[in-house]
Amino acid sequence: MDEFVKLVLEDGTEYLGKSFGASQNASGEVVFTTGMVGYPETMTDPSYKGQILVLTYPLIGNYGVPENIVIDELSMNLESEKIQVSALAVSDYSAQCSHWNAKMSLAQWLQQNSIPGIYGIDTRSLTKKLRDKGVMLGKIIGKGNIRFYDPNKSNLVSQVSTGKVKIYGKGTTKILLIDCGAKHNIIRSLLKRDVTVIRTPWNHNIFNMNFDGIVISNGPGDPKMCRPAIQNIKKALSHRIPVFGICLGNQILALAAGANTYKLKYGHRSQNQPCTDNKTGRCYITSQNHGYATDTKSLPGGWNEWFFNSNDKTNEGIIHKSGIFRSVQFHPEASPGPLDTGFLFDEFIEVIRQNGR
C-alpha cells in the first residue's frame, strides 16, 4: 500500500493523497495543465522548472514512459534529458501501464529522477482554486517538513539552459538557438527542415559567431530576468538579423523591442488554446505553457500583434512590420499538443533565405 502524503498550499489548504515516485518532499509553484495526453513530454519541458505540476486529466500513467534516448545532449523523443517538474500531482495513477513503447512505469521514472508524485487527490478542486486565486506556492510533504520555495525569485533559465555551445545538423542555413531551456522538439523541428542549429547558452555572447537567423526558445520564469538575452536580441534587431521567438522567446523579443511583460493570474498550460492570426483571421489550436505574457498595448511603433488568444484576448505573438522579427507565445513545435502551427518554422526559414538574398 502506498504511503499517505499531502500537498500543502501557501494558503493552508491541504490535499491528502498517496505517494508514487520518489519518496521525498518537494516545494515549488503549483500550476496546472489541461492537456489530456503527453505527460512524458510535459514533464520534461524545461519551462516547468521549479513547478509542482497538476494534471487535470485524471487518468495518468496509462501508457508508461518511453526510453529517453539522448544523443549529444539532445533527446530524440522527449523535451529534455530529464524530468523538469519539481513534483507531479494527479487524480488516478495507473500503476500498471500498457504500451509497446513503454520502457518503465511513470512511478519508476519519477523514482529514477528523484521526483515525488502524489495521487488520489481532487485535482479539479485544486485546479479551481488555482484558477480563482492564481498560482500559489505549495509543497508535497510525506515525513518531516520543508519550506515553501518561490522559483520566480531565482534565475531559472540559468538552471535549464545548455552549458556550452552545441552544433547540430549540416544544413546551409545556420540558425542560432538561444537556449533558455529549449524544448528539444524545437531543435528537432528545425533539423527536420535541413538547417544547421547552433545551440547556445542563454547568456552567450553570440555576435562572434556566424549564423543567418536567431530562434529564441521557451524557458521558465520571468522574462525580465533574461537580461543578456534581451541585450543580444536588441543588437540583432539593429543588425536586421531575422529573429523568431517561441514562448519565453516571444516575451524576450517584446522586451528587446521596448514593450512590457506581466504575470498572468494562472497562465496558459494546455493543448487547446485557440490563437487567431490578426491578419488572416485564421484560428489555430495551440499548445502552451507560460505564466507571463506580453502587454500588447505597450508595443512600440513598427510592431504589431501577430496572434491573439481567442479566449482571453491576451497576446500570442508579435511581428515587426518588416516581417523579419517575429515571435509566438504558443509552441509551434508542439510535443505535447497539436501540430497545426508547425508551418511557422517553414515560414521563418523562408524569411531567413529571403533576407540573405
Added chain:
Amino acid sequence: MELYKGGILNRYEIQVLGTSVQTIINTEDRDLFVKELSKIGVLSPRSTAARCVKGAVKAAESIGYPVMLRGAYSLGGKGSGVAYNRKKLLGMAKRAFSSLPQILIEEYLGGWKEIEYEVVRDKDDNCITVCNMENMDPMGIHTGESIVVAPSQTLTNSEYHKLREISIKVIRHLGIVGECNIQFALEPNSEEYRVIEVNARLSRSSALASKATGYPLAYIAAKLALGYSLPELENSITKITKACFEPALDYIVVKIPRWDLQKFKRVSKKIGSEMKSVGEVMSIARKFEEGLQKAIRMLDIGKQGIIDNNINFRKIDESLKAPTDKRLFAVATALRNGITIDEIHNLTKIDKWFLYKINNIVQVYNELINQPLDNQLLHEAKQLGFSDQQIADIKKCEELDIRRLRKRCNVLPVIKQIDTLAAEYPAATNYLYLTYNGTENDVQLDNRKAVLVLGSGAYRIGSSVEFDWCCVNTVRTLRKLNYRTLMLNYNPETVSTDYDECDSLYFDELSFERVLDIYDFENPLGIIVSMGGQIPNNLAIRLHESGVYILGTHAEKIDMAENRHKFSMLLDKLNIDQPSWKELTNIKDIEKFSDLVGYPILIRPSYVLSGAAMSVVENKKYLYDFLKKAASVSKKYPVVVSKFIENAKEIEMDAVAKDGEIIVYAISEHIENAGVHSGDATMVLPAQRLYVETIRKIKRIGKQISKALDINGPFNIQFVATRNEIKVIECNLRVSRSFPFVSKVFKINFIELATKIIMKQHVEKPEKSHFELDYVGVKAPQFSFSRLKGADPTSFVEMASTGEVACLGDNFSDAFLKALLSTGFKIPKKTILLSTGPVESKADFLASTRKLHNRGYEFYATRGTAIFMKNNKIPVKVLRWPLEREEPNVVTYLREGRIDFVVNIPKNYHEEELTNDYVIRRTSVDYNVPLITNLQLAKCFVDAITSYKVEDLEIKSWDEYS
C-alpha cells in the same frame, strides 16, 4: 444523394449547405475514397478485387497473410472471413467463387486499435478535432457494438496527435464544411495506421462525442453550414470562450451498447462487423473502473457490476475469443478464475490497460468477500464504482445498511461539472455527474424550488424516444411554471440529456441509490416518475418508502396498479372484467388451470432460461415444451398464466386525470388482433371501427379506474374487446409509448396538461370538439429484421420492433399507406406471393385476393394456398416449399427478385422449429422483399393499395390537418 442523382436539386435550384454533394460521394464510394486518400499520401487498408482463385491467391500474397476475404456485391457479408494461410484461402476462395463473380482480398486488421476523431471545419478552413474516442474492443467489432471510451486512454502524445493531424489533413482535402467522423485502425505495436472511413455527416459517434465533451456539435455544424466561421461562434457552455477550441476533459466517458438479442429467436449472440445493438448508455467518471461499473448498471440488464455470478461461461476461452454481448462479464470471470492478463489479451486483443483496470475491480471484489468492510475498503470500493447493492449482496445485508454505513463514515459522492475545459475558465455549466473520486462539490445549493424528473435510460426494445419526448415536455412545462428543473438520465442519444433543456442535468444512473444521493443534495419539492417509462416507475415505491416525495399519483396507487394481485382485486371490486389468470408455481397447477379456462393460454414466466419471456400456448404439448425449454417454474419463480382471448381487438386508452377525474383521453385501436405486442401493433387514432357501445364502455371503465386510483397525471389502460365483452389487460399509472402519438394527432399536449396537474396547477378541460377529428392518425412499427440475421421476422406477444412512424391522412387508408411507406415498405408492382396459413385465414383473405386480382396482380402461392385459390377461381402459379429443394422454389423466386410482395401468415402463435414459413419470411427480409405476416394488416394493406396510388397520397404538413 438520391435528390442529387435524381436531378431534383438541379431542377429546383436547391443549394446544399455545408459539405458538398461531391464530398459526400467521395466519402461514400469506396474506390473514390481510397483514390482521394492516396492523393494526399494517407493510408487506407489495402484491397484488391479478384475474379478467380488464382487471382485471389496472387492478391493475398502481395498483401501478406492473414487476409480478409470479402464478397463484392454480396448481401449480409456472405462469403467473408479471414484466411490465415494459402491453404485456407484456396478453400474459401473456391467456395466464394461458386456463387460470386468477384471477391475482395483485403489487408486483415483484426486486433488493431480502433480510434475515432470528431472533426469540425468551417468555410475559412479553420479545423478542430472536438473529441477522440477509443474502442475497447479492437478492430473487427463494429464501433456501434464496441465499448468506447473518450478520450483515448492508451495513446501516447505522438499517436494521438499523429492521427489528429491526419484527420485534419483528410477533412481539408475532402472539403468538408461542418462536422464529420473519421475512423482509424492503429497497429498496437507501432504507429502504423489505416483510415477506415469518413462519415461526412453527424453520426451516432457525433452524438456521443457531443455528450462526452459538452461541445454542441450539431448546433455548431448547422451554424457552419450557414456560413459562420468557428472563431465567430461562442462556447455555449462557458459563454466566455470561443467555439474554436478543442475541449479538454477532466473525466472519462464510457459507452456500452445495449443489446436485446434474447428477444429474437435464432439470432446469433455473437457480435462483430454488423450492428445489432439497439441503444447505448454513457457513464461519466474519474476512474475507468468507476465509469465501467456505472455503465453496466445503466444497461438495466439486471447486473450490479462487472462481476456477475449468474452467468455461466462453459467454455471461457471461447467466450473471450468469439465476442458476444456478454464478453465483458467473461473477462471478469476469467480474471477471477485466475486466467492471466496476457492470456486474456491474446484471446480478446483488448489492450492490457483495460484488463488491468478490470482486474482492479476483481481484486477489490475479492477483498470485499474476504475482509471486513472498514472505512478504507468501503471508500475504495465506491471509488471503483461498486454500488451499495453490490456491496450489500457480498456482505449479505440490505442496500440501505450500506447507505447508512457510508453516511456514517462520510463516504459520499461529489457532484462535478462538465465544462469543456477542465476548469481552466469559470463556467456556469449545469451539466453534472457524480463521482467518488473527488472531495469537493462543484455546485452550490440553489434554494429555488426544484423538481427532479427521472428519464428513461437506454433505448431498448420497448422503450425508445417516446419516453424521452415525454420527459422533455415535462421539463419544458416545469420551466414555464418557474420551477428549477433537474433532469436525471444517461442516454447520450436523447434530447433530455441536452444540457440546455433543464436547469441542472444530472448525467448519471437512474438507480435507487443515485436518486437518493441527488435528492439528499438538492432537496427538491419532489420527483416525477411517471414520464420516463418503466425504470422510474419501478423505483417509485422504494423511493416513496425511503421518504422521497413522489409528485402526481400517490406511490401506493402506483403499487396497486403494478401489483397483479392488488390490481385484480381492484377490478373485481369495481366489477370490471379481466381475463382469468393465476400465479402458479408448479406444472400440475398450470395444467389444471389451463384445462379449466381452456387453451390457448398466455404464459409469462418470472425466470427465463432462453428465448422470449412470454408466449401463447395452444395445447398441452407445447406447454410442456415451453416450460422445459424456455422457462423454469418453482416457488421462487412463479409463472403467470392467463386466458388468451382469440380474435379479439386490442384497444388502448391514453389519458390524463386530475384528482381521479379524466381531463383528456385518447382511445386508439390496433389493426392487428390481440396476440401482437402493443409495441408492434399498428395503431389507429381516433379508433375507426369500434362500436359506439364499445367506446362508451371503455370510457366508463377508464373513469372508474381513474377514480379508484385517484390518478393525478398520465395513465394508460389496455383492453381486449370481443363482440360484446371488454376486458382490462393492464393499467399503468405513467405515460405509455403512445403519448407522443396521441398528443400529435389531437394537437393537445397531454404531457403539458399532466405536468400542470402533477404540480397542482389549474387546467381547463379541452372542449369536446377537440376530439372530433376530420383526419386519422396511424402509427406503425419499424422493424430491424434485416440487420438481425436469422431473426424470425414476424410479430408475437414479445415486442420486436425498434422504432415507429406515424402519419396523418384524410381517411384511414390514406394515413395507413403513408405510415407503411414511411417504414420503408414498397407498393408491389406486379407479383405477389401468398402463403396464408390456416384455412380460416385463407378464407378471410379471399376478398382481398380478389381485389388484387382485379387490379391485375399476378400470384404465386405455396401448395395449400394455391389449391384454395384455384378452387376459388383465382389464377395462381404454384411454387415449391423452401425445404422441398425443388424448382420452381419460393426461395429461388425471392432471390431472383421475381416476387414484389409476400404475405405469409404463421400457422400458430409461436412457430419454434425451422419451418418452411420461417425460411420464406427470412428470405424475403434478406432480399428486401416487402413482407406482411399479419392477416388484419394484410387486409388493410390490400384495401389501401387498391384504393390509392402513391401519387394520390396528398402531402400536407401537420398544420394543414385541422
